[in-house]
Amino acid sequence: MQPQEDWSTSEKSKLLQPGPPPYQNDLRQPSPGNFQSTSGYQAQQYGASGPYGQGPYPGHAAVTVQSAVYVTRMVYPMPDYLGYSIFTMLCCCLPLGIAALVFSINTRNANMSGQQHLAERNSRMAFTLNNTALGVGIVIMVLYITLIIVNTKQQLNP
Structure with a gap:
């Protein structure tokens, strides 16, 4: 085994840390291995037990690594x-229906791309335009039926 002073630490000098310790071929020390953390996730302890069964290094703390937990909002x-x-568009009012259709398609695109605020705004506008078009269509239909009834009564009573 070489002493640490003979190591080439030119690569590690930028990190301002000493070079790694020499390889230890001593397998007599027990290795703690895996342990269960308090949060319930499987954790691996590095530093106290390496891939070759080497023991803890003097002066070095063990590092515990846990799997990442991602919290996302639904x-x-x-x-x-x-x-x-x-x-x-087809049954009530063509111009307002076309505008509502455009906002509906934009809402679908915003939903697919994850732009929640834009999707909400386009959805509200499509709903408003649809309700307005339906109202206009109902008013036109009522006026048309009233006109037919008035014309029929005038033709029956000359």
Whole structure:
């Protein structure tokens, strides 16, 4: 075994740390191996036990590594009202239905790309335009039926 002074530490000099300790061929020390952490995740202890069964190094603390836990917020996609937009475009009011259809498609694209705020805004606008188109379509239908009834009564009573 070479003493540490003879090592070439030119690569490690930038880290301002001493070079690694020499390889120890002593397998007599027991290695702690894996242990269960208090958080319930499987952890591996490095430094106290290496891949060759070497023991802890003098002056070096053991490092415990745990698996990463990612916490994400559950984001539900906003409704796009695509069917409602197609219905209002074909049956109620064509111009407002087309505008609602455009906002519905934009809502679907924003949902797919994860832009929650944009999807919410487009969804609200599509819903508003659909409701307005439905209202306009109902008003036009009521006026049309009223006009037919008035014309029929005028033709029956000359």
